[in-house]
Amino acid sequence: MGSALIQLVHEQADGIEARTGLRLEIGRVAVRNASKDRGVDLPRDRFTNDATSVVNDPDVDIVIEVIGGIEPARQLILDALKAGKPVVTANKELLANVGGEIFATAEASGVDVLFEAAVGGGIPLVRPLRESLLGEPIDLVMGIVNGTTNYILTRMTESGASYADALAEAQELGYAEADPTADVEGYDAGAKIAILASIAFGARVVAGDVYHEGISAITADDISFAGRNGFVVKLVAIAEKLSQDGPLELAVRVHPVMLPLTHPLASVRGSFNAVFVQGSAVGELMFYGRGAGGNPTASAVLGDLIDAGLNLRKGSSASVGALGEVRVRPIDELESEYYLHLNVFDRPGVLSAVAGVFGAHGVSISAMNQGLPHDEGADLVFITHKALERDVQDTLRDLRELDAVHEVGSVIRVLVDETGGS
DSSP, rough: HHHHHHHHHHHHHHHHHHHHOOOOOEEEEOOOOSSSSSSSSGGGGGGOOOEHHHHHHHOOOOOOEOOOTTTTTTHHHHHHHHOOOEEEEOHHHHHHHHHHHHHHHHHHTTTEEEOOOGGTTTTTTHHHHIIIITOOOOEEEEEEOOOOHHHHHHHHHHHOEEEEEEHHHHHHTTTSSSSHHHTOOOOOOOHEEEHHHHHHTTTOOGGGGGGEEEEEOHHHHHHHHHHTTTTEEEEEEEEEEOOOSSEEEEEEEEEEEEEEEGGGGGGOTTTTEEEEETTTEEEEEEEEOOOOOOHHHHHHHHHHHHHHHHHHHOOOOOOOOOBBOOOEEEEGEEEEEEEEEEEESSTTTTHOOOOHHHTTTTTOOOEEEEEBBTBBBEEEEEESSSEEEEHOOOHHHHHHTTEEEEEEEEEHHHHOOTTOOO
16 A cells, blocks of 8 residues: 555645645655565655654654554654654554544644544545534444455355355455455454544544454355345444433444345445444435555545645644543343344254244244255244344353254344334
């Protein structure tokens, strides 16, 4: 992404200057190997492997951080801010874990810390939430914010591919890393929704507050069932306001969802991202575009760089504002409807025994489908009425111990309210 940004600055410098009077130049670049050819039109003496020297260089007005991770990025950013230098970062891991410290330091120093590229790649998300919707009481932020998982689920939906085959294809195309854990288990999306929740609700939400569940257990049968019943399976990140009065309470989580095909997010395909926002006055909004990739991310960084430069020239800054305390409700206390796939032994009394476990925990069954018997037994698929997560987990625990049950398969939450409630 760094090379893409340098190229973009070179290409757009004249146009930016003509429109803003701001001349952007790449002063110095810190890299691990300063002698490596980066394929960009920049003198070799601009490269260094000493990042601290870049931050401390008096000729460097704005610091851009795209190295990722928490350290040394955290200290470099803090040093820059304390020196009165605005910072542009794409570091979602850093902001999702120690963003409060970063924002407070920027506020105290009176300079910008801008991070549009940290969530959604080239999609403008942070600026609308922080500025355009500042006076809007936000009720819900919900999105597909990981292109790797969306590509995998799209391939499973449209071609009938297995999870393993779709993942292998994503890796071959460069959409997935060799170790895809951060993406497919929801950690990446969890960091992003923590940042969005913090900005949308003015609350201190960190990655550790976010419940996350990945897509590695999703099967072709789950995808097929969803399609036959008017749903599509997506990995969705959700931050929603639960309290109307009194102290702020949020639910912030990432997990697979069966979305109605009529929901705006259901049509988001491939590696694209989209975020659906619901406000009390503005109603429903959706932001859509490429959520990753060198050029889209570089475009978002460049936009922040221009803003930082203009604000620096004016002696102003864009404040995130004070992040208040919030209770993030544990997943056990949330309610949803659920899809459950069981493999049971094909013998008399099985259905009655299974239904008895549901009833014992107060989980009401809305619909049931039974597949044809096969060598491993028979498949039962249940859709529940809205139930408490804790009760569903207790049900699953007892089902696993039931002699009639061979295996508890996928468990997926079902979104039935198109306005965003689950």
